[in-house]
Amino acid sequence: MAIVADVSAAEISDGVVRIGIINDQSGALSDLAGPGSVVAAKLAIEDFQKLKPDLKVELVTADHQNKADIGSQVVRRWFDVDGVDMIADVGNSAVALAIQSIARDKNKIVIYSAVGTTEISGKQCSPTGIAWLHDNYNLVAAPIRKLVSEGQDSWFFVAADYAFGRNMVAESQRILSEIGGKSAGAVFHPLGTVDYSSFILQASGSQAKVIAFANAGDQLVAAMKQWNEFGMNTGSQKVVAELMFLTDVHSMGPEIAKGLTTVTAWYWDLNDETRAFGRRFYQARNRMPTAPQAAVYSAVLHYLKAVAAAGTDSTAAVMEKMRSMPVDDFYARGAMLRADNKLVHDFYLVQVKEPAEVKGPWEYYKLVATIPASEAYLPLSQSECPLVSTASNRK
Numbered sequence: 001m002a003i004v005a006d007v008s009a010a011e012i013s014d015g016v017v018r019i020g021i022i023n024d025q026s027g028a029l030s031d032l033a034g035p036g037s038v039v040a041a042k043l044a045i046e047d048f049q050k051l052k053p054d055l056k057v058e059l060v061t062a063d064h065q066n067k068a069d070i071g072s073q074v075v076r077r078w079f080d081v082d083g084v085d086m087i088a089d090v091g092n093s094a095v096a097l098a099i100q101s102i103a104r105d106k107n108k109i110v111i112y113s114a115v116g117t118t119e120i121s122g123k124q125c126s127p128t129g130i131a132w133l134h135d136n137y138n139l140v141a142a143p144i145r146k147l148v149s150e151g152q153d154s155w156f157f158v159a160a161d162y163a164f165g166r167n168m169v170a171e172s173q174r175i176l177s178e179i180g181g182k183s184a185g186a187v188f189h190p191l192g193t194v195d196y197s198s199f200i201l202q203a204s205g206s207q208a209k210v211i212a213f214a215n216a217g218d219q220l221v222a223a224m225k226q227w228n229e230f231g232m233n234t235g236s237q238k239v240v241a242e243l244m245f246l247t248d249v250h251s252m253g254p255e256i257a258k259g260l261t262t263v264t265a266w267y268w269d270l271n272d273e274t275r276a277f278g279r280r281f282y283q284a285r286n287r288m289p290t291a292p293q294a295a296v297y298s299a300v301l302h303y304l305k306a307v308a309a310a311g312t313d314s315t316a317a318v319m320e321k322m323r324s325m326p327v328d329d330f331y332a333r334g335a336m337l338r339a340d341n342k343l344v345h346d347f348y349l350v351q352v353k354e355p356a357e358v359k360g361p362w363e364y365y366k367l368v369a370t371i372p373a374s375e376a377y378l379p380l381s382q383s384e385c386p387l388v389s390t391a392s393n394r395k
Contacts, residue, residue: 011312013083016056019045019300020084022074022099023091023114025063028192028218032245033091033114033292039285040293041088044300052308060084064095066191071095072102079106085313086111088132088299091292093117093164100129107315111299114216114292116243117167118378121340125385128315130322131342133295136168137378138347139263140242141175142371146349147210148181152238155181156206158199158223159214161188168214168242184208189215196223200230204237212240220244221251228256245290249364254355257364261351266291266331267365270348273330278362288362298331335373340385347371 021041024030038061045057060082064071071090078084079102087103090096091114103110104126112120113133121131144155155176159165165188173183184206187199200223203211211232213220220241227233233256241248244262268278268288277297281289289297306321307313327335332345350365358364380388 013313016058017307017313018058018084020060020078020087021089022062022064023089024066027066029091031247032217032290036285036293037089037296040297041300044297048304066092068094068098072098075099075102079108086303089113089296090115094162100126103128113295116164121342122384125340125387132299134265136171138376140172144175148179152209153181154184154208155210155212156184156203156208157186157212157214158203159188161190165214196226210238212242214242216243220248224252247290249352254358257352258354264291264348266294277330294331298329302327339388340383344373346373347376
């Protein structure tokens with residue numbers, strides 16, 4: 001991608017482009033993003049500075065501990081005191097909604113990965129808030145339609161009791177209703193729960209054909225291990241992980257995760273380009289990258305290229321360039337931001353291999369189907385985002 005502007009320090013506020021990575025660095029969601037997202041951001045900055053060595057870029061990081069008040073305090077300080085120009089990752093829906101409000105008021109850019117709630121690009125959308133990876137609609141729509149068409153038409157949900165889990169269940173139940181399926185109920189567990197026995201027994205007792213887990217990271221890993229310990233894996237109920245990351249499979253092991261299907265925006269073993277990034281990331285982190293970490297790399301690099309193309313780090317000018325320039329990298333090809341600030345790209349329905357099929361470390365997925373961008377997103381005609389305000393913007 002061409003970078004057309006010559007940028008001097010005088011055109012950049014404080015003479016430096018300052019990027020903040022905030023996420024869960026040590027808790028239940030840290031494995032899927034956490035320190036690995038910091039590594040991904042550093043790799044993106046390294047690649048950008050090969051193109052623009054004279055443009056100074058700094059990276060700051062913080063652990064929001066999955067608490068909206070802590071995340072808000074950090075972000076306010078970053079914007080008001082530390083001169084942070086852009087924030088990436090976040091990774092917790094409740095924290096993201098709090099940060100979205102602050103960034104809107106401060107006219108600062110936030111690029112989200114691993115934030116599931118559809119509110120970020122829906123009712124709570126912002127001119128400066130961008131969804132780079134996925135939302136809960138992307139994650140649940142295709143699997144629900146596929147399974148219901150195969151007769152798996154009754155669902156029960158075990159979900160995390162915060163903004164992400166509740167939104168994922170609501171989206172799932174809405175889609176089920178639209179296509180003739182039914183919800184047999186839902187149970188919500190606190191973030192950080194270690195004993196899932198009561199929730200598993202409620203799910204089993206529901207008699208639903210499908211038990212869908214709407215949680216992530218350590219929560220999903222622990223729940224699936226206990227599901228197997230209870231012997232539920234030998235029963236007739238089909239288990240679906242509505243959000244599962246590569247690190248979750250690694251923590252469970254293929255023996256427990258085998259056969260699970262999930263939707264992902266990216267996988268390191270898709271093609272030669274993704275594998276090249278995977279190897280590079282592995283050298284820095286000693287593990288393969290997850291989809292959120294690849295998204296952080298892509299988002300940070302695209303933002304920096306937009307700063308260079310705009311010749312300034314002014315929010316309005318950078319957002320205009322981010323919109324006009326396609327994202328064309330190993331993460332997504334020819335992807336564009338649409339009116340509700342979602343980056344539109346393909347998704348993949350994948351299934352965890354049988355243990356005997358796993359030929360090497362981290363080679364856990366087999367591709368079931370590519371979900372084209374045209375089918376992966378809630379149509380703009382149904383969007384509740386205030387940015388999508390005229391009929392000419394809808395499609």
